[in-house]
Amino acid sequence: xxxxxxxxxxxxxxxxxxxxxxxxxxxxxxxxxxxxxxxxxxxxxxxxxxxxxxxxxxxxxxxxxxxxxxxxxxxxxxxxxxxxxxxxxxxxxxxxxxxxxxxxxxxxxxxxxxxxxxxxxxxxxxxxxxxxxxxxxxxxxxxxxxxxxxxxxxxxxxxxxxxxxxxxxxxxxxxxxxxxxxxxxxxxxxxxxxxxxxxxxxxxxxxxxxxxxxxxxxxxxxxxxxxxxxxxxxxxxxxxxxxxxxxxxxxxxxxxxxxxxxxxxxxxxxxxxxxxxxxxxxxxxxxxxxxxxxxxxxxxxxxxxxxxxxxxxxxxxxxxxxxxxxxxxxxxxxxxxxxxxxxxxxxxxxxxxxxxxxxxxxxxxxxxxxxxxxxxxxxxxxxxxxxxxxxxxxxxxxxxxxxxxxxxxxxxxxxxxxxxxxxxxxxxxxxxxxxxxxxxxxxxxxxxxxxxxxxxxxxxxxxxxxxxxxxxxxxxxxxxxxxxxxxxxxxxxxxxxxxxxxxxxxxxxxxxxxxxxxxxxxxxxxxxxxxxxxxxxxxxxxxxxxxxxxxxxxxxxxxxxxxxxxxxxxxxxxxxxxxxxxxxxxxxxxxxxxxxxxxxxxxxxxxxxxxxxxxxxxxxxxxxxxx
Numbered sequence: 001x002x003x004x005x006x007x008x009x010x011x012x013x014x015x016x017x018x019x020x021x022x023x024x025x026x027x028x029x030x031x032x033x034x035x036x037x038x039x040x041x042x043x044x045x046x047x048x049x050x051x052x053x054x055x056x057x058x059x060x061x062x063x064x065x066x067x068x069x070x071x072x073x074x075x076x077x078x079x080x081x082x083x084x085x086x087x088x089x090x091x092x093x094x095x096x097x098x099x100x101x102x103x104x105x106x107x108x109x110x111x112x113x114x115x116x117x118x119x120x121x122x123x124x125x126x127x128x129x130x131x132x133x134x135x136x137x138x139x140x141x142x143x144x145x146x147x148x149x150x151x152x153x154x155x156x157x158x159x160x161x162x163x164x165x166x167x168x169x170x171x172x173x174x175x176x177x178x179x180x181x182x183x184x185x186x187x188x189x190x191x192x193x194x195x196x197x198x199x200x201x202x203x204x205x206x207x208x209x210x211x212x213x214x215x216x217x218x219x220x221x222x223x224x225x226x227x228x229x230x231x232x233x234x235x236x237x238x239x240x241x242x243x244x245x246x247x248x249x250x251x252x253x254x255x256x257x258x259x260x261x262x263x264x265x266x267x268x269x270x271x272x273x274x275x276x277x278x279x280x281x282x283x284x285x286x287x288x289x290x291x292x293x294x295x296x297x298x299x300x301x302x303x304x305x306x307x308x309x310x311x312x313x314x315x316x317x318x319x320x321x322x323x324x325x326x327x328x329x330x331x332x333x334x335x336x337x338x339x340x341x342x343x344x345x346x347x348x349x350x351x352x353x354x355x356x357x358x359x360x361x362x363x364x365x366x367x368x369x370x371x372x373x374x375x376x377x378x379x380x381x382x383x384x385x386x387x388x389x390x391x392x393x394x395x396x397x398x399x400x401x402x403x404x405x406x407x408x409x410x411x412x413x414x415x416x417x418x419x420x421x422x423x424x425x426x427x428x429x430x431x432x433x434x435x436x437x438x439x440x441x442x443x444x445x446x447x448x449x450x451x452x453x454x455x456x457x458x459x460x461x462x463x464x465x466x467x468x469x470x471x472x473x474x475x476x477x478x479x480x481x482x483x484x485x486x487x488x489x490x491x492x493x494x495x496x497x498x499x500x501x502x503x504x505x506x507x508x509x510x511x512x513x514x515x516x517x518x519x520x521x522x523x524x525x526x527x528x529x530x531x532x533x534x535x536x537x538x539x540x541x542x543x544x545x546x547x548x549x550x551x552x553x554x555x556x557x558x559x560x561x562x563x564x565x566x567x568x569x570x571x572x573x574x575x576x577x578x579x580x581x582x583x584x585x586x587x588x589x590x591x592x593x594x595x596x597x598x599x600x601x602x603x604x605x606x607x608x609x610x611x612x613x614x615x616x617x618x619x620x621x622x623x624x625x626x627x
Contacts, residue, residue: 004028008083010057010108018257021058025050025256029284031088032076039091040299040421041099042073044282044292045144048174048253052142052277053077055259056170059267060138063107066126070119070143072100072112072425073297074172082108092421094596094604100425114425115393116363117150119143120169124160127167138168138267145173146340149362160272161244167272168263169245172253174281174292240274249276254283293343297422316470317346317385317414319449323456324383325353331460333381337361339368345385345414365390369397369409376407381460385412388428388469389419395434398465403440408463410456416445416469417507417557418588418602423595429588431469432505433562436535441465442489443535445564447509449474451532454486462488469534471557475510491538497525500551500620505531505564508555508607515612524620526553534564537571546576551623552583553616557607560587584619586612 003020004027007013016024028050036043054077056067062082069075079097080088083106090096101109111122123141130137147153148171160167240247246269251258259277266273282288288295321336328334328350335357342348342360351358361368365386372382391398391413402409419426435443442464446452452470459466477494484492494509495516504512509530516526529541531554545552554565565585572581588605602608606615 004031004080005085007081007085010062010081013054013058013081018260021054021256025054026284028054028077028080031080031085033285035076035088035091036298036300038300039089039093040297041076041092042297043285043295044288045071045074045174046076047283047285047288048279048281049074049142049172050077050283051254051256051259052170052172052279053081055256055263056140056142057081058260059263060140063110065138065140066110066123067108067140067142068111068119068123068126069101069113070141070147071116072114074142074144075101075109078108079106082106092423092595094594094600098423098595099421100423112425114422115390116144116147117152119147120153120156120160123167123169124156124165127165131165139166140168140170142170142172145171146363149340150364151367157240157243157245164244164271166270168266169272169274170263171249171274171276172279173250173276174253174279244272246271246273247276248273250278251276253277253279297344315346315472316446316449316452316474317344317412317472318349319452319474320385320412320456320468320470321346321349323453325350327457327460328354328357331381333379335359335375335380335382337368337372337375337382337384339363339365339386339390341385341387341390344387345412347385365394366397369394369411370401372409373397373401373405373407376402376409377405381408381410383410383412385414387415387426388413388417388431389415389426391431392434398435398441399438403438403465406440407465408460409465410459411465411467413467413469415472417471418593418598418605420598420601421595424592427593428469428471429557429559429593430562431467432534432556432558432564433566435467436562436567438465441467441535442533444468444488444532445506445534446470446532447504447506447530448477450482451486451530455488455532458486458488469506471507475507477510477513486532489533489536489538491532491541492530493527493541494530495526495528497527498548498550499524499526500553500616501527501529501545501548502553502555502616503529503531503545503564503568504555505534505558507557511607511609511612512555514609515616518609518613519616519620522617524617526616531564534567537567539571539575542568542571542575546572546579546581549579549581551620552581553619554583554585554587555607555612556585556587558587559590560585561590563587582623584615586615 003024029047032046084097087097092099100114101112103109103112113119119141120143123139127139248262251262262275266275281292282295324334336347336350337359338345338347339361340363342351368384372384375382413431416428416431419428435441444455446455455468481494502512502516512528516528519526554568556564565587569583572583593605
């Protein structure tokens with residue numbers, strides 16, 4: 001891979017021949033596969049856009065020209081070609097390269113992305129800023145067909161086509177988002193891809209004409225003139241043309257020469273243009289080509305066979321789905337909705353058992369929330385599985401369409417807490433704050449998969465909007481806590497103590513038990529309370545704790561502002577204005593949290609065992625010191 005290691009910036013690409021660039025593409029794929037097999041990451045999407053990335057950097061001059069990658073999880077080749085080869089082995093590691101575009105890493109990363117369907121809007125804004133300042137550079141949005149299942153793309157396309165802003169959109173059509181694309185638009189793009197058959201027919205006709213004496217070449221020339229008219233009727237007058245875009249394609253997204261020629265052509269258009277590239281997700285690695293959804297976001301794996309190296313407990317999502325499969329046998333009203341995440345949320349298991357009661361709406365979280373509301377209003381019992389970071393995109397719908405009408409929809413909020421290697425854009429640190437203030441909503445935070453199961457089994461009887469937040473992986477609280485019953489809206493005291501109380505939420509309950517055990521050895525006895533219902537708070541339990549007049553620590557893997565600790569402080573100020581508890585909230589401070597392994601991030605935010613132990617010990621010593 002000597003040639004790849006010599007590329008310091010994209011200008012070096014423009015000195016290479018097409019054949020040399022083809023060899024470079026192979027080197028890039030090898031480097032990506034080797035790195036992701038060790039660090040984990042997004043493999044399939046990156047392998048599919050290598051040629052597109054090379055062609056973009058040969059046709060355009062970043063950072064003067066600006067390339068925005070939708071989602072941003074397909075920028076590994078871009079990073080390798082923009083001076084980050086030497087640091088590429090630090091990908092997604094704490095303190096290393098981000099798995100997404102990051103302006104602080106490189107001037108070639110002009111806009112930070114992490115959620116789908118935003119790039120066209122951002123690119124349009126940057127193009128209009130260019131025009132307003134009288135500049136003349138190019139702005140390019142690289143968008144996957146999966147992102148086009150999100151409605152924000154169409155708002156941007158409609159706006160752009162309406163005033164004909166000069167903009168280039170590269171549509172990477174691999175028929176995948178994370179799972180297989182769904183919906184009518186996916187069918188439409190499949191038909192466009194099928195129009196490549198026109199090229200096959202053309203080659204056969206051309207070959208036949210060459211064998212005809214005298215009239216063959218004149219007839220070929222005539223047919224060439226009418227070809228564009230026929231193609232216009234088949235493709236150009238379709239979806240994008242109706243929105244005011246020029247349409248070029250579909251073209252082979254793995255053919256460097258064709259890609260570069262089309263991109264060079266697009267540079268001369270004054271109207272917005274869509275270049276439709278047909279690619280294969282996972283291209284160049286057999287395992288990823290066969291199972292692109294499995295290798296979309298993958299933990300470290302064996303290169304030889306693609307088997308995962310990851311260890312750990314079963315994910316919470318799997319436990320939630322298994323509980324619902326069991327419930328669904330008795331309750332025909334139960335349906336599951338997901339937004340392009342059947343594998344990530346483990347809902348593919350439910351789909352196998354009850355395919356007619358499973359709905360994947362694509363990357364369209366806002367639609368999924370209101371769809372769930374409509375299904376509840378129609379008499380069903382919907383459970384929407386969604387990552388915490390993606391539920392943010394359906395916030396208005398949760399408030400307006402579910403909670404305002406008090407509809408019995410359940411939100412299964414996966415990946416709550418620190419999101420590890422995906423970083424700022426994927427941290428699940430805000431859901432308590434943006435959910436707990438909404439009227440009618442009940443918010444749960446199970447500490448174990450056993451408790452999660454109990455919560456799900458109790459939800460139908462509540463007939464209220466509910467949200468259940470949980471991390472990816474599960475931990476065991478220990479055999480001694482298995483018989484403590486779960487009661488909705490009641491907290492569970494797991495360990496007694498006369499010197500203080502640890503009020504813990506979800507993933508921090510196990511940490512609280514370990515802290516209590518460590519302090520016991522130092523002569524301090526702290527009660528541990530599992531606050532399994534975050535909203536409403538258990539006022540009875542809080543009143544009992546307040547009566548003992550001792551220090552209270554709240555622990556949560558969530559932002560402090562608006563979080564669980566904040567809720568307890570509010571309760572204390574309102575319920576006990578004359579007899580307030582000494583409350584010390586422990587959580588994530590006011591900052592966006594970077595990427596890294598979970599242990600490193602816990603230490604970074606001060607929620608690792610040693611940091612919590614030190615804070616509690618010092619605070620207790622200060623509280624017990626006579627004035």
